[in-house]
Amino acid sequence: MLYVRDLLTEPVETVAPDEQVSEVLSKLARADFNGFPVVEDDRVVGVVTQGDLVRLFQTEERVLWIPIGLPPFTETLTYAVNVSWDDLDLGIDLARNVNRPVSEVMTADVVTVAPDDDLDRVLELLSGTINRLPVVDEDERLVGIVTREDVIRALRDERAAE
Numbered sequence: 001m002l003y004v005r006d007l008l009t010e011p012v013e014t015v016a017p018d019e020q021v022s023e024v025l026s027k028l029a030r031a032d033f034n035g036f037p038v039v040e041d042d043r044v045v046g047v048v049t050q051g052d053l054v055r056l057f058q059t060e061e062r063v064l065w066i067p068i069g070l071p072p073f074t075e076t077l078t079y080a081v082n083v084s085w086d087d088l089d090l091g092i093d094l095a096r097n098v099n100r101p102v103s104e105v106m107t108a109d110v111v112t113v114a115p116d117d118d119l120d121r122v123l124e125l126l127s128g129t130i131n132r133l134p135v136v137d138e139d140e141r142l143v144g145i146v147t148r149e150d151v152i153r154a155l156r157d158e159r160a161a162e
Contacts, residue, residue, distance in 0.1 A: 004122060005115040007154050008135045008144030014039040015048060017103035021056065024048060024102055033147070037134045038106045042141040044134045046106035056097045056105060112136045115143065119154075122146055 015024050015036045028034065028050060035049035097105075111125055113133045125133055126148050135144040 002119040002154055002158065003115065004113050004117045004133075004135055004144075004146055007119070007122065007146045007150045008115070009147070009150060010144040012037060012134070012142060012145045014142065015102055016040060017045055017106070018101050020098065021053060021100050021102060021105060022098035025053060025098075028053070033132075035132055037110075037132075037142060037145065038102055039142055044110050044112060044136060044140070044142050046103065046108045047110050047132070047134070048102050048106040049131075052105050052107065056100075110134060112140075113146065114138070119151070122151060126151060 013027070013031065013036060015027065015038055017038050017040050024036065027036070034051075035047055037044050038046035038048055111130055111133060113122060113125070113135055115135055115137065122133065126146075132145055132147045134142055135146060137143050
């Protein structure tokens with residue numbers, strides 16, 4: 001039977017909750033993975049992923065509804081004017097969000113595993129929308145990380161050894 005301690009990757013690249021979104025974007029651009037545990041005093045307080053950051057910069061349909069009519073406005077027509085210009089929206093979103101701390105955009109409800117958890121628990125957790133599991137010791141301190149890739153590699157190696 002495989003356990004988390006057999007699968008985990010260490011050391012783990014992390015970010016701090018007060019790091020700015022722009023810093024994390026730079027780190028992700030250089031990384032071979034798409035998310036970081038957010039750690040404060042060696043304890044996991046969140047996870048930030050590419051998805052969390054992309055959602056900050058997704059342009060939205062911005063429609064301005066303008067009522068048109070004559071006083072006393074008892075009968076009006078409402079016109080929708082699309083004021084969404086993708087490049088402008090992206091620039092505004094970028095300027096508005098790059099200095100935000102990661103703590104404002106991270107997922108704070110983090111699912112973790114312990115080194116002694118077995119492969120079945122890991123498979124159950126990774127079979128949904130979770131892609132990475134921070135591994136914490138009994139004091140809730142980060143000791144490693146397990147990803148879907150780690151599990152697949154370990155299963156491949158185990159089968160090859162048989």
